[in-house]
Amino acid sequence: xxxxxxxxxxxxxxxxxxxxxxxxxxxxxxxxxxxxxxxxxxxxxxxxxxxxxxxxxxxxxxxxxxxxxxxxxxxxxxxxxxxxxxxxxxxxxxxxxxxxxxxxxxxxxxxxxxxxxxxxxxxxxxxxxxxxxxxxxxxxxxxxxx
Amino acid sequence: xxxxxxxxxxxxxxxxxxxxxxxxxxxxxxxxxxxxxxxxxxxxxxxxxxxxxxxxxxxxxxxxxxxxxxxxxxxxxxxxxxxxxxxxxxxxxxxxxxxxxxxxxxxxxxxxxxxxx
Amino acid sequence: xxxxxxxxxxxxxxxxxxxxxxxxxxxxxxxxxxxxxxxxxxxxxxxxxxxxxxxxxxxxxxxxxxxxxxxxxxxxxxxxxxxxxxxxxxxxxxxxxxxxxxxxxxxxxxxxxxxxxxxxxxxxxxxxxxxxxxxxxxxxxxxxxxxxxxxxxxxxxxxxxxxxxxxxxxxxxxxxxxxxxxxxxxxxxxxxxxxxxxxxxxxxxxxxxxxxxxxxxxxxxxxxxxxxxxxxxxxxxxxxxxxxxxxxxxxxxxxxxxxxxxxxxxxxxxxxxxxxxxxxxxxxxxxxxxxxxxxxxxxxxxxxxxxxxxxxxxxxxxxxxxxxxxxxxxxxx
Numbered sequence: 228x229x230x231x232x233x234x235x236x237x238x239x240x241x242x243x244x245x246x247x248x249x250x251x252x253x254x255x256x257x258x259x260x261x262x263x264x265x266x267x268x269x270x271x272x273x274x275x276x277x278x279x280x281x282x283x284x285x286x287x288x289x290x291x292x293x294x295x296x297x298x299x300x301x302x303x304x305x306x307x308x309x310x311x312x313x314x315x316x317x318x319x320x321x322x323x324x325x326x327x328x329x330x331x332x333x334x335x336x337x338x339x340x341x342x343x344x345x346x347x348x349x350x351x352x353x354x355x356x357x358x359x360x361x362x363x364x365x366x367x368x369x370x371x372x373x
Numbered sequence: 374x375x376x377x378x379x380x381x382x383x384x385x386x387x388x389x390x391x392x393x394x395x396x397x398x399x400x401x402x403x404x405x406x407x408x409x410x411x412x413x414x415x416x417x418x419x420x421x422x423x424x425x426x427x428x429x430x431x432x433x434x435x436x437x438x439x440x441x442x443x444x445x446x447x448x449x450x451x452x453x454x455x456x457x458x459x460x461x462x463x464x465x466x467x468x469x470x471x472x473x474x475x476x477x478x479x480x481x482x483x484x485x486x487x488x489x490x
Numbered sequence: 491x492x493x494x495x496x497x498x499x500x501x502x503x504x505x506x507x508x509x510x511x512x513x514x515x516x517x518x519x520x521x522x523x524x525x526x527x528x529x530x531x532x533x534x535x536x537x538x539x540x541x542x543x544x545x546x547x548x549x550x551x552x553x554x555x556x557x558x559x560x561x562x563x564x565x566x567x568x569x570x571x572x573x574x575x576x577x578x579x580x581x582x583x584x585x586x587x588x589x590x591x592x593x594x595x596x597x598x599x600x601x602x603x604x605x606x607x608x609x610x611x612x613x614x615x616x617x618x619x620x621x622x623x624x625x626x627x628x629x630x631x632x633x634x635x636x637x638x639x640x641x642x643x644x645x646x647x648x649x650x651x652x653x654x655x656x657x658x659x660x661x662x663x664x665x666x667x668x669x670x671x672x673x674x675x676x677x678x679x680x681x682x683x684x685x686x687x688x689x690x691x692x693x694x695x696x697x698x699x700x701x702x703x704x705x706x707x708x709x710x711x712x713x714x715x716x717x718x719x720x721x722x723x724x725x726x727x728x729x730x731x732x733x734x735x736x737x738x739x740x741x742x743x744x745x746x747x748x749x750x751x752x753x754x755x756x757x758x759x760x761x762x763x764x765x766x767x768x769x770x771x772x773x774x775x776x777x778x779x780x781x782x783x784x785x786x787x788x789x790x791x792x793x794x795x796x797x798x799x800x801x802x803x804x805x806x807x808x809x810x811x812x813x814x815x816x817x818x819x820x821x822x823x
Contacts, residue, residue, distance in 0.1 A: 229738055230697065232684035239685060239693040242730045244649040248395040251646070255391035256384035259435070263383025264376050267430035271375070284433055289473040291434065296477035299642050300485035308644020313390030315644050316401055317408060317435045318383070319470065324644045325401060326474045330482035332640035335540040342482045346475065349402045353436075354471065356406045357443050358464055360413040365447030365459025367417065394646070398687075401645055487641045489515075489534040489631060 251312050258307070258314030266291055288319055295320035299327040325349035375429045382428025386435040405436055412440020417448070442467050492615070495709025497702075498676045505611045505672040507784070507821070508621075508664045510777035511556040513548050515630070515656030518766075518774065521755045526778035527657075528555065534631060534656055541631035542580065548658040548770075549574070549585035549627040556623060556660045567591045568619035571610055573602035574627050574769050575654075576636060581627050591623070600695075600723050601678075601798030602626045603659065603773040604817040608675035610663045611819070620665045627658035628768030637688070637803055650690040652725045653762035655754060659773030661781075670784035670792075674710055674820040678702035680800065682813040688806050692728025692751075692764055695797040698814035699724055700735040703795050706818045707741060714791050714820060719743050720780065721816070722772035722796030723751035725765035750775035750796075772796040784823040794819045 230238070266287045273283035298304040304324050308315040315321055326346055333345040347354075390404050399407070415421040421441045425432040432438055443463035450462025494500050512527045519530030529551070538544040549572065557564055570589065573596040574581035586593040598605035606624035613619045633654035634641055663672070681701055685694040699721050707716075724732055729749045736743055750772045751765035776794055783789040795818035806812065 230683055230735070235683040235685075235697065238731055238734060239690070242727050242734075243690060243693065244727075246395045246646070246649060248392060251395055252388045252391045255387040259387025259390075260380035260384030260431070263428075263431040263434045264380045266434045267376055267379040270430055284430075285469045287430065287434070288470045292470065292473045293477045296474075296481045299644075300481035302485075302488035302642060305490075305642050305644045309646055311644075312646050313394055313404065314384070314387040316394075316404060317387045317390040317437075319434055319436060319439065321401075321644060322405060322436055322439070323474050323477065324642070325405065326478040327481050328487075328640040328643040330478050331485060331487050331642055332635055334482055334486070335542075338483075342479065346478050346482070349405065350474065350478075352402055353405045353409055357409040357413065357440060357467075360410050360440070361443035361447040361463030362460050364413055364417045364444045365451040365462055366456075368448040369451050369455065369459055401639070401643065487631070490641055 254310055255312045255314035258311030259318060262291070262314070262318045262320055291318070291320050292323040295323035296327045299324050300331065322350065322353065378427055379429045379431035381431065382424065383431030383435060386431070386437060408436040409440040409443070412437035413444040416441040416444035439467060439470065495705070497705045498674050498709035499612060500674050501611050501615045501672055503615050504665055505614045506664050506667045506669045507672065507781065508662045508667045508669050509556060509560050510659065510661050510781045511552050511559065512659045512774040512778040513552050513657055514774050517760065518655055518657055518754055521760060523754055523775065523779050526782060527774065528778065534629070541629055541635070542576065545574065545576070545581045545627055545629035545632050546584040548629065549581055549625055550588070552627070552658040552660040553585065553589060553623055553625055556662055560662060562621070564589060564591055567621050567623055569594060569610070569613065570623045570625065571596055571606040572625045573597055573606060575599060575633050598815065598817065599798030599800050600767055600769050600771065601796040601815050601817050602769045603776060604722070604794055604796035604819050607661060607663065607672065607819050608677060608817055611672045611675055614663060614665050622663045623660055624663065625658060625660035626769035626773045628654050628656070628770035630654045630656045633768055647763060648689040649763050650687070650692070650727055652691055652723065652751060652764050652767035653755065654768040655766045655771040655774065657770040657774040659770065659777035661777055670781070670821050670823045672819055673714065673822050674706070676702055676706040676709065676818040678816040678818070680813045680815050682811050684811045686806065686809070686811045688801070688812065690727065691723070691767055691799050692725040693731055694799050694812035695814040695816065696724055696728040696731035697735060699728070699795055699797045699816040700732040702816040702818050703743065703793065704736060704739055704741055706793060706820065710820060714822070716746065716791045716793045716820070717789055718746050718748060719793040719795065720748045720750060722798070723765065723767040724749050724797055725751045725767065726757060727764050753779065784821060787823045790823050792821045794821060
């Protein structure tokens with residue numbers, strides 16, 4: 228074989244098609260923007276009904292998470308995600324999708340070690356890093372002020 | 374106006390994620406983790422509060438917003454009740470979202486079956 | 491000595507491919523080879539509770555139908571050689587559980603079909619067996635959850651990714667009868683040129699395919715001129731790369747090189763990106779389309795070089811690269 232790893236890497240790069248980042252970004256913008264706008268509309272509806280901004284924000288998150296979970300169960304969310312890319316991963320709905328998808332998939336391995344354990348395949352790391360960094364920030368604010 | 378700004382800021386945050394996916398080897402889990410952590414950091418530095426002011430839901434619904442809420446909770450509680458507050462604040466403030474995700478996630482997983490693609 | 495050249499075993503007595511049987515899933519059935527398959531199931535779960543169980547059923551039914559169609563008794567089968575992609579090759583063992591035929595499970599990832607056929611040829615040529623069944627299977631849903639992401643997870647598959655074939659192909663080899671004959675076998679070396687992208691299997695396997703094909707062509711130079719060389723599941727990217735590697739070695743197979751992964755799907759319309767993959771890919775394409783061509787003597791000499799990537803998700807998470815392998819079987823009508 229006349230190739231070393233470096234030389235072969237060049238051959239592979241030459242033949243491997245690149246994702247069209249520009250087009251994907253436009254879709255991500257539209258899908259992500261739409262999800263956020265829907266959230267804002269729901270939030271305003273609740274605020275008009277006399278609920279405080281903070282509570283309305285929490286309700287919006289719960290509604291979006293519930294909807295995304297349902298769409299995942301119905302097998303629709305991954306189809307939206309194929310077009311929307313990061314536009315459907317980065318919003319909280321993407322987080323909900325990443326909770327439901329593995330739980331659903333590993334149902335055949337039982338309700339405890341299948342569904343419940345796999346619920347956290349992706350959510351687990353997110354919570355570990357999120358919680359830990361928030362605690363560090365909290366401690367920092369005590370020591371040097373927020 | 375709120376709607377337009379929500380759309381633009383929310384969309385732009387997602388574009389950052391898309392560029393990361395296309396140009397690096399990061400997968401979904403990496404993206405979600407890095408967005409949450411950057412939310413925590415940007416919040417602590419006082420930058421994210423300004424993004425929320427212009428972006429409304431466009432800034433709170435992406436996972437960076439989740440990080441922002443975590444950090445805000447930790448800092449607020451730390452000011453109120455010191456060390457314990459620093460540890461519990463973030464978790465308290467985000468518990469509704471996480472709880473909803475776990476509850477809905479489990480229910481949906483019990484009811485539905487994965488579909489062949 | 492039955493070995494010729496560096497790596498090739500010459501099969502001197504008759505090793506006849508007596509019959510084949512192929513079962514595929516709905517997506518494969520809609521593909522360009524749809525009319526060639528013996529059975530197309532219309533639901534990938536095939537009434538089973540889990541995807542794993544439906545893959546076992548694919549393999550079991552392929553063997554049972556092959557035995558039934560040939561009106562032979564299971565006792566007349568000396569051995570069954572089988573393999574699949576799942577951990578501990580469970581699809582194969584569980585499929586063979588009720589068959590009561592001596593069983594050897596073999597792992598060669600997506601190269602398994604050529605590997606089992608090659609080994610069976612040696613056993614028959616050596617006089618140890620008269621009838622051997624070789625069978626492999628893969629299932630999109632079992633492979634996806636073992637190697638990649640859950641089915642319902644949102645996101646985009648990279649353009650270099652391939653689609654695991656749902657299906658099982660079984661081949662009955664015998665020391666007598668009529669049909670295409672296996673003439674030579676080349677077992678390949680593991681070749682790893684540092685590809686670590688699990689979404690670009692074609693690139694990981696292409697050097698191994700090129701190496702085995704080259705070795706077989708050199709070893710059998712004076713014996714046979716292949717009309718077609720078919721690789722297992724290099725896909726569109728891997729095929730281009732392997733052709734380029736061989737070109738550099740002054741071997742031009744571009745015109746007669748086909749790839750099962752590119753034949754089984756309509757790459758443009760079926761949204762499979764670089765093509766099909768999996769143990770089942772080369773198995774069902776060989777046991778349907780190519781077997782028919784050989785049997786009807788529309789194809790005289792075929793080199794069947796299945797390709798495999800011998801990694802696991804765990805080891806790739808540890809930062810390891812993907813070792814490729816390819817085994818080739820020379821067949822004449």
